[in-house]
Amino acid sequence: MAHVVLAGGGTAGHTSPLIATAERIARADASGSVVAVGTPKGLETTVVPAAGLRLELIPPVPLPRSLTVDLLKVPWRLVDSVRQARRILSREKADVAVGFGGYVSLPVYLAARTMGVPVVIHEQNALPGLANKVAARFARLVAVSFPDTPLPGAQYLGLPLRSSIAELDVEARRGEARVGFGLDADRPTLLVSGGSQGAQSINTATLGARAELLAAGIQILHVLGPKNISDADVVVTDDTTGARYVPLGYVDAMEDAYAAADLMVGRSGAGTVMETAAVGLPVVFVPLPHGNGEQARNATFLVDGGAALLIDNADFDAVRMAREVRALFDDPERLPAMRRASRDLVPPDAAGALAERVLAIAGSTNAGSARPRRS
Structure with a gap:
């Protein structure tokens, strides 16, 4: 005892x-x-x-x-x-x-x-x-x-993770998780999240890239942060492809968001880095540009291992976001390879x-x- x-x-x-x-x-x-x-x-x-x-x-x-x-x-x-x-x-x-x-x-x-x-x-x-x-x-x-x-x-x-993350069966959960967020169960899915409080630069880039990504058939689950969402943030559907943009202020069960996504764009806090690695979710990291550089350092081993990309906050805008995200979804081998590499890099x-x-x-x-x- x-x-x-x-x-x-x-x-x-x-x-x-x-x-x-x-x-x-x-x-x-x-x-x-x-x-x-x-x-x-x-x-x-x-x-x-x-x-x-x-x-x-x-x-x-x-x-x-x-x-x-x-x-x-x-x-x-x-x-x-x-x-x-x-x-x-x-x-x-x-x-x-x-x-x-x-x-x-x-x-x-x-x-x-x-x-x-x-x-x-x-x-x-x-x-x-x-x-x-x-x-x-x-x-x-x-x-x-x-x-x-x-x-x-x-x-x-x-990093010690909650059992709901550490034991997540992504393949079994994916379709149900997408439907739960109001998304298509079978469509390529991008998750955008700047952490529990959101990230203004990532939110701005996402809104700017939204039309191009939806037109490419990529649906978007966007977690803006509870202080950043407003009545102006509404579901948007592309008339041609049917891809949908779904904005949320906060997600209580991030394991559902991870399961729904094929790719994530977000900050590289320690929790996000290790949770996404554990579930095998490829990420485009945009480190917080403040502090002593720990966020960029957090993501280094995943970037070096081929499981993630890293873009400086100063270089991240709508054009860069659309280009990087579309390139990853357009390559049928890239995301599966990143997913495999990610899981192999964490204990x-x-x-x-x-x-x-x-x-x-x-x-x-x-x-x-x-x-x-x-x-």
């Missing part, structure tokens, strides 16, 4: 693998306990309880990118968050602390370190965040989603592999081989 505390939050990039791993831990050790730690400001306050997991909250410790008064407050905020994280670990009798990055993870890592609780980290991005860079120096296990993530002792396990069942290792570390703690517990 293992007592596992998992930390991660802020965005879906942290919460989704946490939930997927927690589900597999609970399935493998039904008599144990699993609790998640997040902050009051993150996505975890809704998605973690919705997944049936118990959630404990501690204050976030954001790190300002410039020298401001807030930067001077970081040590005091961190001390307070570590103190609260220690209370949670002690109360839960934690055998292992598992972190997925984000503001909440560093206090939990440091609390576990001071208590002798073994730490496991999982890094979602090809370029690691600060919390995981710190914890990698003392973690018992450093698991990564991408094969070239620069962390000491990194083990390439892949199977990352959530199960990570859960197995976490429970093994928890088991060694229970056996008394890891450390004396300090409160």
Whole structure:
């Protein structure tokens, strides 16, 4: 019986693998306990309880990118968050602390370190965040989603995915998924999605390329993002080919959208990259042009492996989109080859592999081989 505390939050990039791993831990050790730690400001306050997991909250410790008064407050905020994280670990009798990055993870890592609780980290991005860079120096296990993530002792396990994604039977689901979105069951299908919030540049290019793609007989499922859709976004059908453009603000079950599609155009966040690779969906990635370049880095191994294309955001417009998408659909061998390559490039069942290792570390703690517990 293992007592596992998992930390991660802020965005879906942290919460989704946490939930997927927690589900597999609970399935493998039904008599144990699993609790998640997040902050009051993150996505975890809704998605973690919705997944049936118990959630404990501690204050976030954001790190300002410039020298401001807030930067001077970081040590005091961190001390307070570590103190609260220690209370949670002690109360839960934690055998292992598992972190997925984000503001909440560093206090939990440091609390576990001071208590002798073994730490496991999982890094979602090809370029690691600060919390995981710190914890990698003392973690018992450093698991990564991408094969070239620069962390000491990194083990390439892949990204833990929900079972609905990891176990998706695309061929069996395709026709039903298309019909469910109001599409033709047998027509070539393009999925466009800029992530949970949408992407304005991709949306603009799609609207500009829409007429040409529909005229070519390619139907389009366009997920614009909940803040980007309006009454002006309506279903459009080409009078000649009958191909249909279907706009949506958000899709709750992305596995259905993946199953419906032959090709996707979208951002290259870690979740999107690994989910599409796992289900074998070819993608034209248009990385977010901000941050430290992690989105472009995320997609590199798929591009190098022949499973995806990558176009800079600055170069992506309606003309480029129509040309690239039509070229892929016009080549009868290209998309099947990309689909096969994609599936061969990612480890199977990352959530199960990570859960197995976490429970093994928890088991060694229970056996008394890891450390004396300090409160």
